Amino acid sequence: MNDQLERLNRLPLRTNLRGLTPYGAPQLDVPILLNVNENTHGVPADVRAAISVAVTQAAAGLNRYPDREFTELREALAEYLGHGLDATNIWAANGSNEVLQQILQAFGGPGRTALGFPPTYSMYPLLASGTDTGYIVGQRADDYGLSAESAALQVKELQPNIVFLCSPNNPTGTGLGLDVVEAVYEAGEASQTIVIVDEAYHEFAHDGTPSALTLLPGRERLIVSRTMSKAFALAGARLGYMAAAPEVTDALRLVRLPYHLSAITQATALAALQHRTALMADVEDIKEQRDRIVSELSRMGLKPAASDSNYVFFGGLDSPHDVWQLLLDDGVLIRDVGIPGHLRVTAGTETETTAFLTSLERILASQAGLPA
Ligand SMILES: Cc1ncc(COP(=O)(O)O)c(C=O)c1O
Structure with missing residues (x-):
């Protein structure tokens, strides 16, 4: 155990935090960053200006706490999502x-369970x-x-309080059917x-x-979670949101910190x-690069999974970690998700994608x- 961890563990930490190190993908200073599924196209100039x-x-009013209910933002998110949703269906953080x-704070907690389907x-x-x-x-x-x-069988048997369904799934990139x-x-009806x-x-x-x-x-236990970190190129701004029945948003009001969303956010x-027009045009370009990666990796004899996301999970590698390191030596950072034979790469700009593929x-x- 290293010194830092030893000193940490001398504190009266909660038992389930003992021995842990903070989660996070490596943040390395390399030219081509294709490891955390960010939007590689940056924020378009007109969006930056706006x-x-x-x-x-907003800075003029920073002496005051922000709108705790962020009503204007909830209205705008509801309008963006459509599907007949309004601000009462939306929550953000x-x-x-x-x-x-x-x-999890509202519906999980001690004595309760959440079910996920790894990877x-x-x-x-x-x-x-x-x-x-x-x-x-x-x-x-x-x-x-x-x-x-x-x-459904697993939910019936295990009766979890919460189920996570990730669609498209990370790291595989594949969507789930409705x-x-x-x-x-x-299947979760009996266990609510x-x-x-x-x-x-x-x-x-x-x-x-x-x-x-x-x-x-008609499904008050269903929550659809979204983020502005990916399609909206705002990973650095930190804005995620969900749509659900109004009573779910009321449940989240019970656990949110007051004024959790800053006026700047x-x-x-x-x-x-x-x-959002320019942002959505970039999404289309990223989709093209994603599809290009899938077809190029197949051509190289690798096994890319079908992807509905801005990244591609691919198998067929004998030593993925060595490949990951050699790519890094070339200035291209992708993700080793620890699954034997596989790696995951984010679709970049056309230039970045070409650098990765080459x-x-x-x-x-x-x-x-073979000769390189
Ligand atoms: C499947 C999935 N959900 C949620 C998140 C969290 O994103 P954020 O907190 O930036 O909204 C990520 C981030 O990579 C993700 O891959």
Whole structure:
């Protein structure tokens, strides 16, 4: 054990935090960052200008606490989502991680459980642990798929208080059919299970992919979580949100800290929502780069998973960590998600994507003893 950890553990820490190190992907200073599924296209100039004006206006009122109910932002988010939603259906926080944490604070806690289906977003078990909620590891098929039948059976048997369904799933990038959501919701009827569909990457799905938002009417235990960190290129602004029945937003009001969304965050998010045309054009470009990665990796003999997100999970590597390191040596940071034979890469700009593909092809050729 290192000195720092030893000193930490001498404190009267909660038992479930002992021995832990903080979660986080490496933040390295390299030219091409394709490791945490950020929007690689930056904030378009007109959005940047609108944010600057809005933040300057908000700065004039920073001596006052912000609108605790962030009503204007909830109205704008409801308008963006459509599906007949209004501000009473919407809640937001500092990133969807905080929204998920608030859901666990409200509906999880000691003596309660949350079910996830790994490989999935690695924050789910950590958020469960942080709220003293038991985390149950659900089972997927060998190809990482999750059928309605299997998911519903597991929910019926395990009776969790909360289920995490990630669609498209991180790290695999593959979407879930709405039949899975419907079946899980129905299976959770007896145990009154809260069903969270994490749609952080929904905007990158292929055209015509339906959202779980369509299932909200009449399902008061269903929550659809979204974020402005990805499609809206605002990872640094920290704004995540969810849509659900109004009583769910009331439940989250019970656990939120007063004034948790700063006036600067509210102003930034509103400005981006109001100027989203250029942002959505970048989403289309990212989707093209994503599809290009899938077809190029297949051509190289690798096994990319179908992706409805802004990243690609691919298998067929003998030594993924070595490939990860060699890419890094070339200035390209991608993600080793710790799954044998696999790596995950975020779709970059056209130039970044070309740099990744060129470097990878060279590495694979040199590993196979072929001329690079
Ligand atoms: C599936 C999924 N959900 C939620 C998040 C959290 O995003 P944020 O807290 O930035 O909204 C991420 C971030 O990468 C994610 O991959």
